[in-house]
Amino acid sequence: GQQLNQSPQSMFIQEGEDVSMNCTSSSIFNTWLWYKQDPGEGPVLLIALYKAGELTSNGRLTAQFGITRKDSFLNISASIPSDVGIYFCAGETSGSRLTFGEGTQLTVNP
Amino acid sequence: GAVVSQHPSWVICKSGTSVKIECRSLDFQATTMFWYRQFPKQSLMLMATSNEGSKATYEQGVEKDKFLINHASLTLSTLTVTSAHPEDSSFYICSAMVGGWYNEQFFGPGTRLTVL
Numbered sequence: 001g002q003q004l005n006q007s008p009q010s011m012f013i014q015e016g017e018d019v020s021m022n023c024t025s026s027s028i029f030n031t032w033l034w035y036k037q038d039p040g041e042g043p044v045l046l047i048a049l050y051k052a053g054e055l056t057s058n059g060r061l062t063a064q065f066g067i068t069r070k071d072s073f074l075n076i077s078a079s080i081p082s083d084v085g086i087y088f089c090a091g092e093t094s095g096s097r098l099t100f101g102e103g104t105q106l107t108v109n110p
Numbered sequence: 111g112a113v114v115s116q117h118p119s120w121v122i123c124k125s126g127t128s129v130k131i132e133c134r135s136l137d138f139q140a141t142t143m144f145w146y147r148q149f150p151k152q153s154l155m156l157m158a159t160s161n162e163g164s165k166a167t168y169e170q171g172v173e174k175d176k177f178l179i180n181h182a183s184l185t186l187s188t189l190t191v192t193s194a195h196p197e198d199s200s201f202y203i204c205s206a207m208v209g210g211w212y213n214e215q216f217f218g219p220g221t222r223l224t225v226l
Contacts, residue, residue: 040222041219042205042220088153098144098154102153
């Protein structure tokens, strides 16, 4: 089946630093999504990407959909303690079915 | 808006019993609901797609007779784990899709199932 390879698996950074994480796939996706999940909660959508090459920002978050539709990155600028959590990329295929990456655990030290 | 709830938030049951988990869209009608399973420190895995009034579509490797899905209305879908065993212990998360051009999925808070 389809797989999304997400890296890094975990990151430990200082407050104020910028963060970058990415996902790659052997398959093409129609839509690429980035989610954040807090412990014991469901994921919350951060950014949705619909077009190849699209670059979209949401506050301190910026994400880009790769030209080949097989990869994406998420950047977080000037990290703050509440950015702590697990970040997932997800690719959408037919029927709005989502395939999730393995997740990036982000820890921000104050 | 676009709030999805799940009930219960956690449940502990004995091996061999059945457990029902509810997923509700509180302030919108959901054309489609999805059920995911997440093991500790792992990703979300799609189990099935549920459309109101029709049979659910299960992902490869998911036993439809073990994970019964009923989508009786546009605001409620239920997942019943039948004859639960310890290996079914997991975090079960539903999502509801608003529909329209963006087809965004809104996720519930999840249900932690522990089978003893």
